[in-house]
Amino acid sequence: xxxxxxxxxxxxxxxxxxxxxxxGGQTAYTLTLEGVKVLLLEAGRNYVPEKETPMFQTPHQxxxxxxxxxxxxxxxxxxxxxxxxxxxxxPYTSASTQKxxxxxxxxxxxLGGRTNHWGRYSFRNGPYDFKPRSRDGLGFDWPIGYADLxxxxxxxxxxxxxxxxxxxxxxxxxxxxxVLLPPPKPRVSDLLVRKHARPLxxxxxxxxxxxxxxxxxxxxxxxxxxxxxxxxxxxxREAMEGRAACFWATECGRGCSIRAAYQSPTVHxxxxxxSGNLDLLTNAMAREVTTNAAGKATxxxxxxxxxxxxxxxxxxxxxxxxxSGETVRLLLNSKSAxxxxxxxxxxxxxxxxxxxxxGSSLVGQFPALENLPPHNEDxxxxxxxxxxxxxxxxxxAGKLGFARGYHIEFWGGRRMPNFGTAAGLEWITGGSYGRxxxxxxxxxxxxxxxxxxxxxxxxxxxxxxxxxxxxRDKWGIPVLRFHWKWSDHETRQAAHMQRTxxxxxxxxxxxxxxxxxxxxxxxxxxxxxxxHEVGGAIMGADPATSVTNQWSQTWDVPNLFLTDGAPFPxxxxxxxxxxxxxxxxxxxxxxVSELKKQNL
Amino acid sequence: MSSLPPIDRRTxxxxxxxxxxxxxxxxxxxxxxxxxxxxxxxxSDPDLxxxxxxxxxxxxTFSAAQRRTATALCDVIIPADAQSPSASAVGVVAFLDEWxxxxxxxxxxxxxxxxxGLAWIDAEAQRRFRQDFASLDAARQAAICDDICLAxxxxxxxxxxxQFFARFRxxxxxxxxxxxxxxxxxxxxxxxxxxxxxxxxxxxxxxxxLA
Numbered sequence: 021x022x023x024x025x026x027x028x029x030x031x032x033x034x035x036x037x038x039x040x041x042x043x044g045g046q047t048a049y050t051l052t053l054e055g056v057k058v059l060l061l062e063a064g065r066n067y068v069p070e071k072e073t074p075m076f077q078t079p080h081q082x083x084x085x086x087x088x089x090x091x092x093x094x095x096x097x098x099x100x101x102x103x104x105x106x107x108x109x110x111p112y113t114s115a116s117t118q119k120x121x122x123x124x125x126x127x128x129x130x131l132g133g134r135t136n137h138w139g140r141y142s143f144r145n146g147p148y149d150f151k152p153r154s155r156d157g158l159g160f161d162w163p164i165g166y167a168d169l170x171x172x173x174x175x176x177x178x179x180x181x182x183x184x185x186x187x188x189x190x191x192x193x194x195x196x197x198x199v200l201l202p203p204p205k206p207r208v209s210d211l212l213v214r215k216h217a218r219p220l221x222x223x224x225x226x227x228x229x230x231x232x233x234x235x236x237x238x239x240x241x242x243x244x245x246x247x248x249x250x251x252x253x254x255x256x257r258e259a260m261e262g263r264a265a266c267f268w269a270t271e272c273g274r275g276c277s278i279r280a281a282y283q284s285p286t287v288h289x290x291x292x293x294x295s296g297n298l299d300l301l302t303n304a305m306a307r308e309v310t311t312n313a314a315g316k317a318t319x320x321x322x323x324x325x326x327x328x329x330x331x332x333x334x335x336x337x338x339x340x341x342x343x344s345g346e347t348v349r350l351l352l353n354s355k356s357a358x359x360x361x362x363x364x365x366x367x368x369x370x371x372x373x374x375x376x377x378x379g380s381s382l383v384g385q386f387p388a389l390e391n392l393p394p395h396n397e398d399x400x401x402x403x404x405x406x407x408x409x410x411x412x413x414x415x416x417a418g419k420l421g422f423a424r425g426y427h428i429e430f431w432g433g434r435r436m437p438n439f440g441t442a443a444g445l446e447w448i449t450g451g452s453y454g455r456x457x458x459x460x461x462x463x464x465x466x467x468x469x470x471x472x473x474x475x476x477x478x479x480x481x482x483x484x485x486x487x488x489x490x491x492r493d494k495w496g497i498p499v500l501r502f503h504w505k506w507s508d509h510e511t512r513q514a515a516h517m518q519r520t521x522x523x524x525x526x527x528x529x530x531x532x533x534x535x536x537x538x539x540x541x542x543x544x545x546x547x548x549x550x551x552h553e554v555g556g557a558i559m560g561a562d563p564a565t566s567v568t569n570q571w572s573q574t575w576d577v578p579n580l581f582l583t584d585g586a587p588f589p590x591x592x593x594x595x596x597x598x599x600x601x602x603x604x605x606x607x608x609x610x611x612v613s614e615l616k617k618q619n620l
Numbered sequence: 621m622s623s624l625p626p627i628d629r630r631t632x633x634x635x636x637x638x639x640x641x642x643x644x645x646x647x648x649x650x651x652x653x654x655x656x657x658x659x660x661x662x663x664s665d666p667d668l669x670x671x672x673x674x675x676x677x678x679x680x681t682f683s684a685a686q687r688r689t690a691t692a693l694c695d696v697i698i699p700a701d702a703q704s705p706s707a708s709a710v711g712v713v714a715f716l717d718e719w720x721x722x723x724x725x726x727x728x729x730x731x732x733x734x735x736x737g738l739a740w741i742d743a744e745a746q747r748r749f750r751q752d753f754a755s756l757d758a759a760r761q762a763a764i765c766d767d768i769c770l771a772x773x774x775x776x777x778x779x780x781x782x783q784f785f786a787r788f789r790x791x792x793x794x795x796x797x798x799x800x801x802x803x804x805x806x807x808x809x810x811x812x813x814x815x816x817x818x819x820x821x822x823x824x825x826x827x828x829x830l831a
Contacts, residue, residue, distance in 0.1 A: 091663055
C-alpha cells in the first residue's frame with residue numbers, strides 16, 4: 021500500500037509532487053508509469069470515493085435536508101471534505117474591503133482536491149485561445165500553440181473518458197475519431213433550448229464532460245496511451261477495467277463510487293499506486309520548497325497535520341500542483357538569501373495575473389415544461405448540452421465592446437427534489453397556500469431552466485495575490501492576500517450574457533422573476549466564485565516577463581515545475597481542468613526526458 | 621417566546637429583510653473570517669452515509685406551544701389532499717425545529733424570523749378571534765393568512781408578517797418535498813440505476829411542443 025506515514029519516508033525521491041488534484045494526479049500518473057520514483061504530498065486527508073460517496077442518499081436523510089451551510093457550502097452531499105470558501109484555521113485575506121474587489125477562494129483539503137466535486141466539463145482550448153494577444157492585442161500569448169497540446173488533449177480524453185461530439189465549430193476543436201465517448205441523449209429542456217436558440221444564431225451542441233457513457237476500451241486504449249511501455253499498458257488496462265459506465269443516476273458533484281465520473285483518486289491515482297513507484301503522504305501541509313547553494317530545489321518542508329510536527333522530504337525534482345493560489349503561496353514562502361522575494365520570482369511576477377472565469381446567470385420559467393408527464397431525466401449527473409461562443413467575427417470587428425467570448429451552460433429537468441424545489445414561487449403563484457399551493461408545486465416542478473455564462477477574463481495588473489504581511493494560519497504559515505478587479509471587458513461581457521439569456525428565455529416563451537441585470541458590474545459573479553482560479557505564475561517565452569517556460573518549468577530553478585493552473589497566461593472560456601491535465605502530461609513527459617538526460 | 625428578547629418594529633423589519641435577501645435556491649456563500657459560531661455545526665467532514673434525525677446534531681428549540689402553532693400553520697400551507705398527506709404528518713414540524721435550532725448564520729436568522737412570526741400569528745389570532753391560531757377553524761385561519769400570503773400585496777401593517785409567512789412557506793415546502801411522500805407527490809421517478817438513458821418519451825416531447 022503506497023499510503024505512508026512520515027516515518028516511512030524514503031531518504032530521497034526522484035520527484036516530489038505537492039497536490040493530488042487534476043495537475044498533481046496527472047503528473048503522478050505520467051511519472052510513475054515511466055518508472056520515476058515519486059512522493060505525492062496532499063494537505064488533506066485520504067479519501068476513498070468507492071466507500072464514502074453518498075450515491076443514492078436523499079435530502080431527507082441529511083441534516084437540514086441537505087441545504088448548504090458554511091461547513092458544506094454546496095450542500096451536505098457535495099463531495100468536498102474539509103473545504104469550501106473557508107477552511108477552519110487556514111484563513112486568507114482581501115486587500116480591499118470593497119465587495120467587488122474581494123476574491124473568493126475555494127479549497128478542498130482531501131485526496132484529489134477539487135476534482136472530486138467539479139462539474140466534469142472538459143473543453144479543449146482552441147487555436148485562438150493560445151494566441152489571444154496576437155489576435156486582439158490584449159493579455160498574453162502562450163509560448164505554445166494548439167498543435168503542441170492537441171496530442172495531449174487526445175491522450176487525456178482517452179484516459180479519463182470524455183463524452184461529447186464533433187461539430188467543426190470555430191475555435192472549438194474536434195477530437196480525433198474514436199477519442200470521445202458518445203454524448204447522452206438530450207433532455208427535454210435541452211431540446212427546447214436548442215429549438216429556440218437556433219434562430220438567434222446560438223449553436224446548441226453536446227457538452228463535453230468527463231463521464232463514462234460506456235465503459236472505456238481497456239483492450240485498445242492503453243497501447244495508444246503508452247506505446248512501447250507494456251507495464252504501463254497493463255496497469256492502465258487494469259485501472260480501466262475497474263471503472264463502470266454511468267448508471268444514469270445521482271449528481272457527479274457527490275463523487276462517484278462506481279468510478280464512472282472522473283476524479284483523481286479513482287482515475288489518475290490507481291495506476292500510479294499500482295506501479296510501485298508512488299509513496300502517498302496525506303495530511304502533509306507543505307510550507308516551503310528547500311533549495312541548495314547552487315539554487316536548485318532539494319525538497320519540501322511540510323507539517324504533518326496529525327502531529328503538528330515539521331518534516332523534510334528530499335528529491336531531485338520538485339513539482340508544485342497545489343492549485344494556483346497554494347502554489348504561489350509556496351513559492352512566496354520559500355524565501356532565502358539567494359531568493360529574497362520568493363522562489364522562481366526574479367521576474368517579480370509570482371502571484372501576478374491571477375484569473376477566474378466570468379460568471380453570470382439567469383433563471384427562466386417555461387409554460388411548455390409545466391405539468392410534464394413523469395419521466396426519469398437524471399441523465400449523466402450533469403449537463404448534456406451547452407452553447408459554445410458563437411460571435412467570434414463580430415467580436416474581432418469590435419462590435420461587442422468586450423474582447424473575449426463565453427459559453428453557456430444550462431440546467432433544467434425534473435431532478436431529485438431538494439430543499440429549494442418549491443421555494444420562492446410566489447412570483448408565479450400569487451402567494452398561494454393550501455391545496456392550491458400543492459397544485460402549483462406540481463405544475464411548476466421541472467419547468468425552470470437556469471442559464472449560466474462562463475466567459476474569458478483577460479489578465480490584469482490589479483488582480484493578483486501576495487503574502488499577507490501579518491496573518492498566519494494555524495500552522496504558522498503566512499497566508500495569501502488577494503487583490504481583485506474586473507475590467508470593462510469582463511463586466512460588459514456579463515451584461516451581454518444577461519441580454520442573451522433574456523432574449524433566449526423570451527424566445528422560448530418563458531419568464532423571469534426579475535428583469536435581466538444589464539449593469540455588468542452587478543451582473544458579474546465575484547472573483548473566484550466560479551472556482552476556475554488560474555494564473556499567478558504565468559508561462560512565456562522570456563524569463564523577464566514570465567515565471568515558467570513552455571514546459572511549466574520555472575526559469576530560475578530548472579528542477580522546479582508547476583503543473584496546476586498557475587502557469588496559464590490566459591483563461592479561455594473553456595473550463596480549465598482538461599487543459600491543466602494536458603499540459604501536466606506534456607510537462608511530465610519533458611521532465612522524464614530531462615531526467616534521463618541528467619539535465620535536472 | 622422562549623429566550624428571545626422582545627424587539628421593536630424597526631428591528632423586526634431589519635431581520636426580516638435580511639432573511640428575505642438570501643434565496644433558498646443558491647449555494648450558501650459565507651467567506652473568509654465572516655463566519656464564526658459559538659456552537660459547532662456538523663463540521664467540515666461529516667459522515668455522509670449516516671441517516672440523520674432532527675435532534676441528532678444540536679438540541680431542538682420548540683416549546684409545546686410553538687410546536688402546536690407551527691403544526692397548524694404548516695398544515696394550512698400544505699394540507700392533506702387526495703395525492704399526499706399533510707406537512708405535519710410526515711415530520712415537517714420536527715424538520716422546522718431542527719432548522720431553527722441549527723448554529724449556522726442563515727438558520728440563526730430564520731430562528732428569529734420563525735419564532736417571532738409564530739408568536740405574532742398567535743397574537744393576531746387572539747386579537748381578532750380570542751383564540752390561539754391552532755384553535756381557529758379553517759375559515760378564520762385563512763382570514764389571517766390571506767392578509768399575509770403575498771408581501772407585494774400585503775398592507776403596510778402586515779409587511780413583517782408577510783415576510784415571515786413567505787419564509788415559513790419556503791421552509792415548510794423545503795421540508796415536505798424532500799420527504800418520500802413529497803417526492804412521490806411531485807412524481808419524481810429518478811434516483812434509480814438504469815442500464816441506459818433513453819431521453820424524453822414521445823408523450824413528453826408532444827407535451828412540450830417538440831414532437
